[in-house]
Amino acid sequence: NAGVTQTPKFRILKIGQSMTLQCAQDMNHNYMYWYRQDPGMGLKLIYYSVGAGITDKGEVPNGYNVSRSTTEDFPLRLELAAPSQTSVYFCASGAGSNEQFFGPGTRLTVL
Amino acid sequence: DQQVKQNSPSLSVQEGRISILNCDYTNSMFDYFLWYKKYPAEGPTFLISISSIKDKNEDGRFTVFLNKSAKHLSLHIVPSQPGDSAVYFCAATGYGDYKLSFGAGTTVTVRA
Numbered sequence: 001n002a003g004v005t006q007t008p009k010f011r012i013l014k015i016g017q018s019m020t021l022q023c024a025q026d027m028n029h030n031y032m033y034w035y036r037q038d039p040g041m042g043l044k045l046i047y048y049s050v051g052a053g054i055t056d057k058g059e060v061p062n063g064y065n066v067s068r069s070t071t072e073d074f075p076l077r078l079e080l081a082a083p084s085q086t087s088v089y090f091c092a093s094g095a096g097s098n099e100q101f102f103g104p105g106t107r108l109t110v111l
Numbered sequence: 112d113q114q115v116k117q118n119s120p121s122l123s124v125q126e127g128r129i130s131i132l133n134c135d136y137t138n139s140m141f142d143y144f145l146w147y148k149k150y151p152a153e154g155p156t157f158l159i160s161i162s163s164i165k166d167k168n169e170d171g172r173f174t175v176f177l178n179k180s181a182k183h184l185s186l187h188i189v190p191s192q193p194g195d196s197a198v199y200f201c202a203a204t205g206y207g208d209y210k211l212s213f214g215a216g217t218t219v220t221v222r223a
Binding site: 004031033040041042043044045058090092094096098100101102103104 | 113115117120143145147152153154155156157160200204209210211213214215216
């Protein structure tokens with residue numbers, strides 16, 4: 001079991017560029033989440049999904065989009081990158097109980 | 112609106128001594144609380160949790176205490192070891208809610 005995997009590990013974007021952060025899990029979890037962590041701050045929920053085809057906004061969804069076409073994959077899309085989106089992004093999955101399992105993170109810098 | 116607060120950004124403790132991490136919450140609907148541990152360049156990993164029907168939960172060197180009336184919980188690590196040096200996040204959720212609210216984290220440094 002690989003658990004939750006994220007790619008890429010690091011990325012530098014120019015302002016206005018777009019990219020997709022990939023997330024996959026092999027635990028057959030229905031629930032998946034995207035968080036961002038800024039320095040000195042906790043994890044803020046961007047988007048989440050309760051199953052394939054169902055997504056909803058979290059606390060900080062502006063500037064992001066998601067899709068969930070399969071149980072395994074939950075990509076996060078940044079359409080017009082801005083410096084405020086410089087952060088570390090974590091994907092997580094869960095079975096509906098309270099515990100969530102996290103990926104290793106993607107460190108994104110927007111210049 | 113931060114519903115989960117960890118007011119101590121950092122904690123330094125000598126190896127072998129007790130580490131006490133504190134967490135406060137404001138949402139009275141929260142009934143399940145978790146602690147996560149995070150090493151640099153890794154994702155958070157689940158450490159221990161407690162339900163609101165309990166006031167204490169132990170797992171080896173880790174014990175979490177919950178004071179519902181004060182909306183306060185704490186994590187005790189006894190004895191502290193160098194491998195415990197990490198960032199610890201407190202998280203909370205309510206019944207039927209599968210989303211977690213996280214605190215800002217406390218960085219623990221265990222000195223040899």
